[in-house]
Amino acid sequence: MNISHFYAMLSRMRYINRWGLMNNTRNENLSEHSLDVAMIAHCLVLIHNKRFGGSLNAERAALLALFHDSTEIITGDMPTPVKYFNPEIKNAYKEIEANAGDRLVSMLPDDFKDDMDEIIKMNGAGDSELKKFVKAADKFSALIKCIEEIKMGNSEFSKAKEATENSIHNMNMPENEVFEKEFLPSFYLSLDEQD
16 A cells, blocks of 8 residues: 555645745634635535525635645745746746646546546536635635734735735625625624624
């Protein structure tokens, strides 16, 4: 029997800090971010299903979100301004991410590879419809980080907050509007105010 390094490698997500170019009051690692994105993606798909007559798989969206940045174990967290600086860098980074995904999948036993390849690449049946919810959840996770930093008096995140809000609005998703109105305001409150 061969030993698989896949899950041990995934456990290293906790060592990848996000927002590397920013002065953080508290570091956020990739594991924390992925859990947040999974919970929010699940919520957004529930909103889609319950408020807008959809029938998508919210649990699958959460699963895809858990693994959406797993390639960053190998690539590290590339700052957004660098990643999207120009089309050449963006395309090169997509290729690097694809290679990192292939490398992660190669660490699995053969009978797991197809399943995990679909999850990491979000190319299983119905995943194309879920991608936009994972992307929106990723943006909301970033927005929540900005809100938390600003609440701690860190104005460094003010521009990032504004840009992220614009990005969320530009997605033109009614589910985002519902999340923003019904769930996001609580993130501005203290624990006692959430009672």
